[in-house]
Amino acid sequence: MGLFLFFVLCSLMGSVASDKGIVLEPDRPFLRVKLFDRAELECCYKNGPTQVIWVNRLPSGQIKPLQNQSEEVFQNYSNSNGKQCGFLTLKTVKLWDTGIYQCQLNNTSVYTHGTYLQVFKPIEKTINLSESTKNKILTAEGVLLLLCVVIPSASLLFKSKKQSKLEMKKMKQEEENIYQGLNLEDCCTTYDQIERSQTQSQYQDVCTAMEEREEILEKP
Structure with missing residues (x-):
């Protein structure tokens, strides 16, 4: 003023x-x-x-x-x-x-x-560095920045692939556990018995059925 x-x-x-x-x-x-x-x-x-x-x-x-x-x-x-x-x-x-x-x-x-x-009075430099040293420092900072971006991305990608493999393995184990307690011979025997019972009930003789009813009635 x-x-x-x-x-x-x-x-x-x-x-x-x-x-x-x-x-x-x-x-x-x-x-x-x-x-x-x-x-x-x-x-x-x-x-x-x-x-x-x-x-x-x-x-x-x-x-x-x-x-x-x-x-x-x-x-x-x-x-x-x-x-x-x-x-x-x-x-x-x-x-x-x-x-x-x-x-x-x-x-x-x-x-x-x-x-x-x-x-x-100009400000004095705390650390007097040459231009070549400054360029090297900038290059190193760029490389470190690139690594900071690439390494976390690669780690996430590796974890996702590992997680997908674990899920596929778990699903396969669950399918194996479903059929683990079953015996094929028992399954075949049971199937044959079911087939026979269905066949006999469809083609049962009428006379045989009458005799069985009479025997049941004669019992005191």
Whole structure:
């Protein structure tokens, strides 16, 4: 929220500067640089003085002028076709270099809109692996995944076949138990007796039957 208000104030300052004849060009609003990398900032304007002073606006609101020249900070200036530009180069940025960088036009109270520089520290790898090692690990994971799918399927198929064989064997044993206590000779004798009794009852002599009835009646 504070950063937004700051840019609004800078825009108002730019409009005031334009009233004085100075036209501010839009600055790059945001720049994100990795720790210990190089950062290059730029501010441009028209109809202004030929010198600028780079300042760092701290979060507390204080303005810190940067050194004109050092081993880590380089400032440069160019003028072409009526467009003046100031350049600031940070050779190796540190975490404390994060902040808003503006150009103050020399001998004036005019500041450019500014650029917010963010310095970040990349996440370090816990285990530093080469690409070939990563590919081998991915291949091994694929093989393990395939085995996890194939082995349970093969096991279920084997169990189902074994279960079907056991059921067929059980049915066969039950059929054998049905005929286990039967004797073929006894079955034949019983069958012959049944056939004879049926034959005799169908063709029994009428006279013989009358004699048998008379014998039964003569008994006291």
